Amino acid sequence: MLISMNWISEFTDLSGIDLKDLINRFTLSTAEVEDIYEKGKDIKNVVVGEILSVKEHPGSKKLHLLKVNTGDEIVDCVCGAPGVMEGMYVPFAKTGGQVGDLAIKEVILAGERSCGMCCSEKEIGVSEDNTGLMVLDKSHAPGTDIREFMELEDVVFEVDNKSLTNRPDLWGHYGIAREIACLTKRPLKPLEVLDTKQFADFPKVPVTVENTEKTYRYSTITASNITRKLSPVGIKIRLTYCGMRPIDLLTDLTNYIMLELGQPMHAFDNAIIKDIRVKTFDKSFEFRTLDEVNRTIDKDTLMICSADGKPAAIAGIMGGQLSCINENTTGLLLESANFDSVSVRKSAVRLGMRTDASARYEKTLDPEMTVPAIERFLKLLTEADKGIQITSSLTDVYVKKYAIVNIDFDKAFVDKYTGISISTDHITETLTALGFIVARDGDNFSVTVPSYRATKDVTIKADIIEEITRIYGYDNIEIKSNKSLLSPVHHNSSREDEYRIKQLLADRFGMNEVHTYIWYDSKSNKELGINTPPNVRIINSVTAENDTIKATLIPSLLNIVNRNAALIPEMGIFEIGRVTEGFKEDGLCRERKKLGIVIASRDMTEKQTFFQIKEIIENITYAIRNCLPAYQNTEISKNCNYIHPVNSAVIRIHERVIGYFSGIHPKVRERIDKKLNLAFAEIDMDDLLELGKETIKYREISKYPGIYIDYSFLVDKEKRYEELQRDISAFRCEYLKSYGVVDVFEDDTLLKGNKSITVRFEFGSDERTLESKEINEMTEVLLSILKEKGIHLR
Template structure:
């Protein structure tokens, strides 16, 4: 929201000598974030003057249209001769008044202007657009001053275009839609500075008449609970927007289009009431406000043809939709250059509906921004009246006596507020009289009820302390965000001053330290970080196309996802059922930005919908939910097990002067899974790793990890189709484990350390290449008995001598007794027993035997 201070001064008596810093501080203290506060007089230095275009010569032979202009700048150039300027804009003609910056001037961004030769001609200065002057974002053409501009060629252009003003740009939070208007900001400043406020909506607006201004039918009074309209006939289609209005629109970042449209935009900025201007002669038959038929199409004012859905609210005539209600009008009924009969419409639309429609169509118009935050429903007739007055004043015409007003607005529901609730919630003493005073400043109607004693939850669900009165508060029409006692408490604190709230550090209660799950998660994170993985935090939102990209089967339970009712992005409306989707997206993003070697991990929740879960019960914030309500709500919440996932691409061991590197592969992902289980306290003898098939992994390079015969995760190389779909490097590998599925870690006992020497024996066993090395290792452990202290695979070998489909697995066996030095016979016997068990279970034979 950009607004000039001069416009604000029309409705609030700001002190003449108010420093810019004090103005910014007042807004910030009210909870309004100030993006910038710019004194426009300091943004452009040097000669900036009004010029009148005398001649235009079209230059040809260039890739884009170029014009050589002679402009009268009076005596500002020191000679009085026409100024020669080369310009590429085409929205002006001889006789137009424009804004010219002469050599020696400096535009915003420290852009110095001088004389130079360009396109074969000498150019002395620049004809300026709003963007070049820092007045807005419109760079489609230069500023053409209205014909009634009193300034003469050579006069200072700063007062003409508003560069003698101060502009405030604010970021308005979603709960303060009223502040997206001069009316709202002026009212807030009057409260902050204690100065008088004049409401721009305080005009005599006639009510609806028995005969409507135009036949309109509203079929959905929930989506549109008020619709007002009035017709102005015989306006001058050539009438220009007055300079003061065009200037304010430009400062606000809105392009001047035509007088009727500019009036609607002007009043939207002033009152906060979006409007629409129809060409009455281009409407066929009565207007109908209804939900769209699925598949209907509408070409909006931005030239885009949009396919509508059943939730969209549209305004239709006999030809079909002519406007996407509350978001943007359609091309077929817009005001054009020859419009003489204008139908002004001002309505009140459902904020939730508008917000969903704007996101669905990716059409965040200025009107939609206001509607989804809430608009004062009492402004419709006021806006119509002011629009009619402005149009007839500047373009003539006759305003019809008929006024349409279809009003289905429900009155505001009063809120019961214990007078001592602000004090109890905030810790600052607010006497009841002060609470009433502050709420009435906001515009609330407050009545004081009888004193209430005891701990009866009663109204608002917040018991009052003994003797505290209960206030019945009816919020004003322009504050739809005030719905609960907590909202009123926030208003009291905000207006009284956040600086009065003391900063008191609460006393920390005695705790029990970290829970077992917290300790496990930290141990897993620390273990992966020590192995070189970098932790990332991905958004839990995914697109509906992700299951197909991951190659999940049609019956895979991971396809069933929770859909958000109000997603941040319509492209990602689902909650993830696996960590791999967002995690692999981070891998792709890093690879795309030049990071060739990536090893990342995330620990987070996934979301699985509960079968048969219905809609959650409606619960307010005025009281604590009952146990039954809490249980009903909890039954709807999706299951949220916590997973850990890793992803690798590129080199796991970098190359350098020390030798060749090693690319990451499926074995590294499996090892990461083992490391997770070890860090979680699961003994190695309870862990099993075996081959498996599961999307999105490669069927021949995928392993499942089991603890006590329960599958807890998968690891391996991703399927080539998945790698191609997600635009990942070849051989990208990943692992994902369910931490919540892991059993509790057993009690750890100190190891027994033997002082006797070990017996070290190597064995090489030949097995079928389909036999997992882990199966062979388990067989060796089972056969060797208690004397075996450790076993480690150190070599894998295959050759034609071994035979097709055979490979050699070499293991280092460490034998040790706790109470004696083993004899050679004992060690050999234990080795032979281990080999025999491997032969029995896996068909292994000693290599060379």
């Protein structure tokens, strides 16, 4: 949002103040300033010029040869602007002057000498209008510097809108002026308004508010005999400098008031709209807005209509094409209203049209501003167009009033939270300057929050502390060390282990953490054909479908995969959460903390996803407990029909089952996505973290070469490598460094009920190089031991 310091100075005296320093103080106390712009400094030596004569250029149909009176001389000028006439007063840039980036020099144009330039509004920065020359009134003599009667020089700063989200009072210049008046300790001038009470005997505008939930206040008045079409130059300049395009007098004034007070307004052509109904419709319809776009209005969008129900504007967002101000408008019906912020935001999002008005309504505006905005509008209108007539009294339908907020506190509370001693006089002066009504009894304060701060900003004592300290200046608070009792934080190893698991899954495997509800989503489970065992239920659940507390995390994670499968072909998600497994003897739920992991892929095969999960499990157990788990293919649960009947296994550490992992059951996978391969695991965190860490043993690397020998053993098909490992451990040899499985081969045709397990053995010595004879003797002993156990080489 762009703020003009010239505009601010209309409401508080800024004389003798370094404006850039003041803007910096505003950043520190109120809202972040993104940039500062100096306007009008690039307009130099531009004066009022009187066009004395106009002749056609002999060699061009578009150019004219002018004689211009600049006050001290009459100069020649070649001009290409349309509509140039004798007697016109225009801004004239003299030779040696400057207009924006253009330095004015004496030049030859189309063979004719030109000593200066006649300017349009765009060229001197008054507006974006470049269709013709800017016509000045004749109240200023030729040669008068235009800066004497135009506020071209200005300092404009841009405020970051995000820093004003909780401050609806700062979405207008008057609210900013209040802050600056408080910072500079100078008085805030009251708004000059036209008192509408003098029109109390005039007939009222019929206003019916049918939707009282979305409409808080609706104020309106009418005026006629409007003859002036264009805004005064001062209004144009301020609108342009603040990022708005001047259009016509009535439209410009509504925008001007919005930028000044933060209160959006809308002007209807009173010849078309004579009365108002505020309502929603039962069905959708097409509505053409001011930007000449047909939009679909649904039944939740609040509309401003005429008495016969014809839509005239989208409440709080934009007016309609049918009732807009045009060049023939001589009478207006002025709207100044307050609408529900949530309703406006939702409507703007649905329609895809966030406007300056909706951006302000979304911030929860003060309903008390609607009438002052009308009175300020009428004051400016009567100054710009002396002949207007007010044709109605003020109609004010006040539906919802915010409760008055009173806050009591004492100086001790302020001192405690600020850490410094701020005088009671300073507290009183600060809050009073910000518009709070302060009642003081010694060191005790009772504060009434002004309406423009009570809609969503100041509600508790801590908010008062913020008001006091930010105006006092955070940079003025002396840095001191606090004296407080420090006690060591209890070391929570379980929490650290949980964090290490999360970090491992996120960093090493690129997985995303999710959080699901503590209950089953029965509807989603039913869609996937997932059965869940009976468990603890919630009495009088708000939603009957979600009344069962989870005993496992996996169904909820599978539902997340199902919702995202069409958009994300590769995903890995995990959750550490609590589940319940029935009741304990004392009647309380038996809670367990579990880790659920799911990976889904279209690129990996079913086997690859299965072994990817296995790799993840081994990384977790090794990182947390310095050990690798063992697995066993057993029937996991008859009640969990999403577990694969074959490709599943329990996870054991030291004979303790800590969880399981599995591929997805084919029937469930079909309902999610036939082409998506899934695998998942669930680990009981309580069981895992109860296990002690295994000691890591280190050994020095031998400087002598070792030897590796692979043997393929023929064993029973049902025999697991873990059992073979126990058989090998019977072989005691000081030179056997390590051994591990290399490959498992199964083929019923070739091996007939057996399988081949290839094991790689490493032999070596730390003192010398082993001889082949020694190695042969050791391996013969190994093979003989295994032969006794019925294990033969393939």
